[in-house]
Amino acid sequence: MVYCTYNKPAIFLEQRNTHCQNHKRAVSRNQFQERSMVIRIIIVAVAIIFVIRLAFLQLFDNTYRKLADQQALRTVTQFPARGLIYDRNGKLLVYNEAVYDLMVIPKMTKHLDTNLFCKTLGISLDDFNARMEKACKYSSYSPSIFMKQVSKEEYGAWQSHLYKFHGFYVQKRTLRIYDRPIAAHVLGYVGEVDQADIDNDRYYHQGDYIGKSGLEKSYETVLRGIKGKKVMHVDVHNREIGPYKNGSMDTMAVEGGNLYTTIDADLQEYAEELMANKRGCIVAIEPSTGEVLTLASAPTYDPNLLVGRIRGENYMMLQRDISKPLFNRALQAQYPPGSIFKVAQAMTALDLGVITPSTGFPCDKSLVGCHNHPSARNVQEAIKMSCNPYFYFTYRRIIQQNKYKNIYRDSPYGLTVWHDYMQRFGFGTRLPIDLPNVKSGNIPDTNYYNRWYGAGKWAFSTIYSNSIGQGEVEVVPLQMANLACIVANRGYYITPHLVRFYGPDSTRNDEFYTRHETGIPAKYFEIAANGMYDVVHTAGGTARRANIPDIDVCGKTGTAQNIGYDHSVFISFAPKDNPKIAVAVYVENAPGGGGYWAAPIASLIIEKYIRGHVTRTDLEKYYHDAAPCQKLPLTRISKKKKK
Amino acid sequence: MENKIDWISLLLYALILVFGWLNIYAACYDESHAAVFDFSTKHGKQIIWIGISLLFALGITLISPKVFSQGAYLIYFAMLGLLVVTLFVASVTKGGQSWIDFGSFKLQPSEFAKFATALALAKYMSAPDIDYRQNRTKLLSWTIILIPAVLILLQHDTGSALVFAGFIFPLYREGLSPKILVIGLVAIVLFVVALLVNRFIIVGALLLCGLFYLFVWLNKRTRKHYIWVTVALLACSLYTFSVDFAFQNILQPHQRDRIYVLLGKTTDTKGTGYNVYQSKIAIGSGSVFGKGFLNGTITKADFVPEQETDFIFCTVGEEWGFFGSVAVIALYVMLLLRLVTLAERQYSRFSRFYGYSVVSILFIHVFINVGMVLGLLPVIGIPLPFFSYGGSSLMAFTILLFIFLRQDQERTKPI
Numbered sequence A: 001m002v003y004c005t006y007n008k009p010a011i012f013l014e015q016r017n018t019h020c021q022n023h024k025r026a027v028s029r030n031q032f033q034e035r036s037m038v039i040r041i042i043i044v045a046v047a048i049i050f051v052i053r054l055a056f057l058q059l060f061d062n063t064y065r066k067l068a069d070q071q072a073l074r075t076v077t078q079f080p081a082r083g084l085i086y087d088r089n090g091k092l093l094v095y096n097e098a099v100y101d102l103m104v105i106p107k108m109t110k111h112l113d114t115n116l117f118c119k120t121l122g123i124s125l126d127d128f129n130a131r132m133e134k135a136c137k138y139s140s141y142s143p144s145i146f147m148k149q150v151s152k153e154e155y156g157a158w159q160s161h162l163y164k165f166h167g168f169y170v171q172k173r174t175l176r177i178y179d180r181p182i183a184a185h186v187l188g189y190v191g192e193v194d195q196a197d198i199d200n201d202r203y204y205h206q207g208d209y210i211g212k213s214g215l216e217k218s219y220e221t222v223l224r225g226i227k228g229k230k231v232m233h234v235d236v237h238n239r240e241i242g243p244y245k246n247g248s249m250d251t252m253a254v255e256g257g258n259l260y261t262t263i264d265a266d267l268q269e270y271a272e273e274l275m276a277n278k279r280g281c282i283v284a285i286e287p288s289t290g291e292v293l294t295l296a297s298a299p300t301y302d303p304n305l306l307v308g309r310i311r312g313e314n315y316m317m318l319q320r321d322i323s324k325p326l327f328n329r330a331l332q333a334q335y336p337p338g339s340i341f342k343v344a345q346a347m348t349a350l351d352l353g354v355i356t357p358s359t360g361f362p363c364d365k366s367l368v369g370c371h372n373h374p375s376a377r378n379v380q381e382a383i384k385m386s387c388n389p390y391f392y393f394t395y396r397r398i399i400q401q402n403k404y405k406n407i408y409r410d411s412p413y414g415l416t417v418w419h420d421y422m423q424r425f426g427f428g429t430r431l432p433i434d435l436p437n438v439k440s441g442n443i444p445d446t447n448y449y450n451r452w453y454g455a456g457k458w459a460f461s462t463i464y465s466n467s468i469g470q471g472e473v474e475v476v477p478l479q480m481a482n483l484a485c486i487v488a489n490r491g492y493y494i495t496p497h498l499v500r501f502y503g504p505d506s507t508r509n510d511e512f513y514t515r516h517e518t519g520i521p522a523k524y525f526e527i528a529a530n531g532m533y534d535v536v537h538t539a540g541g542t543a544r545r546a547n548i549p550d551i552d553v554c555g556k557t558g559t560a561q562n563i564g565y566d567h568s569v570f571i572s573f574a575p576k577d578n579p580k581i582a583v584a585v586y587v588e589n590a591p592g593g594g595g596y597w598a599a600p601i602a603s604l605i606i607e608k609y610i611r612g613h614v615t616r617t618d619l620e621k622y623y624h625d626a627a628p629c630q631k632l633p634l635t636r637i638s639k640k641k642k643k
Numbered sequence B: 001m002e003n004k005i006d007w008i009s010l011l012l013y014a015l016i017l018v019f020g021w022l023n024i025y026a027a028c029y030d031e032s033h034a035a036v037f038d039f040s041t042k043h044g045k046q047i048i049w050i051g052i053s054l055l056f057a058l059g060i061t062l063i064s065p066k067v068f069s070q071g072a073y074l075i076y077f078a079m080l081g082l083l084v085v086t087l088f089v090a091s092v093t094k095g096g097q098s099w100i101d102f103g104s105f106k107l108q109p110s111e112f113a114k115f116a117t118a119l120a121l122a123k124y125m126s127a128p129d130i131d132y133r134q135n136r137t138k139l140l141s142w143t144i145i146l147i148p149a150v151l152i153l154l155q156h157d158t159g160s161a162l163v164f165a166g167f168i169f170p171l172y173r174e175g176l177s178p179k180i181l182v183i184g185l186v187a188i189v190l191f192v193v194a195l196l197v198n199r200f201i202i203v204g205a206l207l208l209c210g211l212f213y214l215f216v217w218l219n220k221r222t223r224k225h226y227i228w229v230t231v232a233l234l235a236c237s238l239y240t241f242s243v244d245f246a247f248q249n250i251l252q253p254h255q256r257d258r259i260y261v262l263l264g265k266t267t268d269t270k271g272t273g274y275n276v277y278q279s280k281i282a283i284g285s286g287s288v289f290g291k292g293f294l295n296g297t298i299t300k301a302d303f304v305p306e307q308e309t310d311f312i313f314c315t316v317g318e319e320w321g322f323f324g325s326v327a328v329i330a331l332y333v334m335l336l337l338r339l340v341t342l343a344e345r346q347y348s349r350f351s352r353f354y355g356y357s358v359v360s361i362l363f364i365h366v367f368i369n370v371g372m373v374l375g376l377l378p379v380i381g382i383p384l385p386f387f388s389y390g391g392s393s394l395m396a397f398t399i400l401l402f403i404f405l406r407q408d409q410e411r412t413k414p415i
Helices: A010-021 A035-058 A063-072 A114-121 A125-138 A152-159 A195-200 A214-218 A265-274 A308-320 A338-352 A379-385 A388-399 A407-424 A446-453 A460-468 A477-488 A522-537 A598-611 A617-625 B007-028 B042-062 B066-070 B072-089 B109-125 B135-154 B158-173 B179-196 B199-217 B223-249 B253-262 B274-284 B312-344 B349-373 B391-409
Strands: A073-078 A092-104 A144-150 A168-178 A190-192 A209-211 A228-234 A240-243 A259-261 A280-286 A291-298 A492-494 A499-502 A515-517 A554-560 A567-574 A581-587 B091-093 B096-102 B105-107
Touching: A035 B158, A035 B274, A035 B312, A035 B349, A063 A073, A063 B274, A092 A152, A114 A125, A114 A152, A125 A144, A144 A152, A144 A168, A144 A308, A209 A214, A265 A280, A265 A291, A265 A598, A265 A617, A280 A477, A280 A598, A338 A379, A338 A388, A338 A407, A338 A460, A338 A477, A338 A522, A338 A554, A338 A567, A379 A388, A379 A522, A388 A407, A388 A460, A407 A446, A407 A460, A446 A460, A477 A492, A477 A522, A477 A567, A477 A581, A522 A554, A522 A567, A554 A598, A567 A598, A581 A598, A598 A617, B007 B042, B007 B312, B007 B391, B042 B391, B066 B072, B066 B109, B066 B391, B072 B096, B072 B109, B072 B135, B096 B109, B105 B391, B109 B135, B109 B158, B109 B349, B109 B391, B135 B158, B158 B179, B158 B349, B179 B199, B179 B223, B199 B223, B223 B253, B274 B312, B274 B349, B312 B349, B312 B391, B349 B391
Parallel strands: none
Antiparallel strands: A073 A228, A092 A144, A092 A168, A190 A209, A228 A240, A259 A499, A280 A291, A280 A581, A492 A515, A554 A567, A567 A581, B091 B096, B096 B105
């Protein structure tokens, strides 16, 4: 066995040797030298095991990375402000108001002057304790909402003492504010998303807000903007430490785009005032552009009622109201149009050539009744006097064109032709207005009657009520206003719409600039316009009350029969040449006919719009206060509760 | 002729020290206390400890190594006295009673007991007339080891007590039968298996192994073989049956839980298993290159308790990734292998034995600490040498190492 393996000075070697000689087992003292290798191997082996383990944890398994992000990072959404809504003159209709969610971190509250706290917020001690308990239940360390949507005023009073309230802070949110309590049905309302919204669009999460109706719904993607996100680093107690990676993962919120609508706020307000105490609606359109000036449905409600903490309660109240204030009659009510429908019949018959402008029919009241008037000698007189038998005969010529001997084959042929014409007038189809839930009305076709009566079992005599806008015909008030536009434009209409342009780039929708032609020559519409002028201006016209000094109003009355009192209908446009406005007024259950209720209201709208003010103050006052029907309780929802 | 101090060990020591401090800084990092020399923070305090430790190191290199070889027993008994005193005056910290409070700072005598025991054992083993094959030698050497171990165990510091098992390595190097290593290994394996598998199955398997050894493995069988196999089988079976009893009655509840979590018998990521679960998340999320210095999301957010002390390796894993972790392990392996080499080149048995003691104390610490952090061993709280936050451990390890480096420097002179 080698004792000394190293080079050493001889003197020490010698010393060592003497040392060894003195002891018996000196030579065997370093006899286990090879065991150092075993120890080295053990060290290296353990290191290798560790490296393998590290490789498994860090290289082959990425679940830990996910778990780490899950528990140490919190994504905070930055909510963009919702877009504003303006009227056609640049007046602000809808804007946002800052409200404050009062947040609390229960663990951080100490030495709280509860008395002062409750006093400044206007809550009771019991209420305070209940809210605090709820917050503690959620988490002692992470913030939870102590009080939702505290208004600026309440916040102001409370804020001056904020330094005394440790553990409390506020989170800014926005609420919709409606400058004037008008156009509730047009603007719609905003509410929290439901499960269906979340399933449909991955943009939304629980607690987000979404446009539920009106423009808020149809322009949701414009108004909502783009949410931003902030990735925060949180610690083991779920407290935020700071931005993750100095905010490099964050995205900025993009504010919602503004809507520039076609609504005239003053006219809208006036229309709603006129419709107080009545049920029905007013639709006013600028014929040359298709821009909707006013879309009022009565009864209505203050849109501010459906905002903030009071929303749920008020919504229930409005929904239970028997007069259906939430129902937008202008787009969703499918009414029988009554006599205003005759204008479209006259144009169709003239274009088909089944009558000429000078065709006359006797007012014989044989099958359809009529009021007392001399027989119409031509189309213009027929429109002026709204002669029911005249249009019964006209409709018979449209339906029974003698293409087939068998009337059961002839009538379906005529009906198909007529149906096509009606669609060109925008009836029986959903007008592509930029509001949700528009109804199409009903223009019956052959299938419709075949379903009712069976094929070959109906003919003109079954369906003649359609001629005067009764029977199976149903029309939405928007389509009525559109009919006035068609006559005003002498043969075409532009899709009615409510938004001119939107967003930062002033985007325009091409659909709103396309002309929809009826294909009927303008000369026939000139006859209709003349007839409608006579309705208002000449003796024997049905709407003399709509006469405005200095303004040439053209109109057509309607009195729609139904279960209950007749509805009062009026469509009009003015001035006769180069029209600026087309109006349809529909007043439900208003006995006295179209000329008594709807026509003067329409004329007030026209005067207000064209002249800017109303000269006929007596008429204005009368129709402002009058209530046509007392059968149903009418509620004018006012601003009685705000927040 | 004066030799130079071993600069390789010195360099490795310095690297580990610096890298350790960087990770303590990262683990305690807080935007508002980012200053390096802020002595109210832990990384600031650690700078003080490093400074004091370096002063100790300098002091040791200036005095003769004979001070430690001659005064070994004195130091040993002084430390034993300190441990006894600790038992009576200790303040309770984290469930242990191993700290003596000196007002502004605390001292952990158990850390210093390690090098004292190493010195005493080395002194005893290097006596000229010592033969390890004598029973008296075996008994006395284990007594030297067990007295401080038991005293530390009484302070409820199981981790530090376990370190004393590391003295098996220097004893093995000096002639302890390798059978004890094998028996120890078998005991550990049987312990784990007994907790996981039905005891009768184990006994059956042992029996099969014995029969296989006797009738298939061996060509010639003597009576001696039969007797030994029977004795071994009986001992193993008895041990297996007693594991359950020992586990339930000797170990403390939290230790039982930690072992159960390690063996996967309970998966409690919120309670007992929380530390290791978070530690694995922190290390695992580091991936290949880590999240970068000061960018660890888990360690910075206090998810891992004790992350600047016993779980400091998490910070390495998270912020420096696989490469950083392997680098740290490599640093320790290099230091340990270097120290083995140094120990082998000693002329005196005292220095060699002490050198191996240094190697094994450091090795046991690294093994238990990293094994625990990686979820390979049950949670036993002992620091990572030169790396973890803590004054006592850093000073004790520095003294431990530099006494040996000083001896190595003067290896050619008689002790």
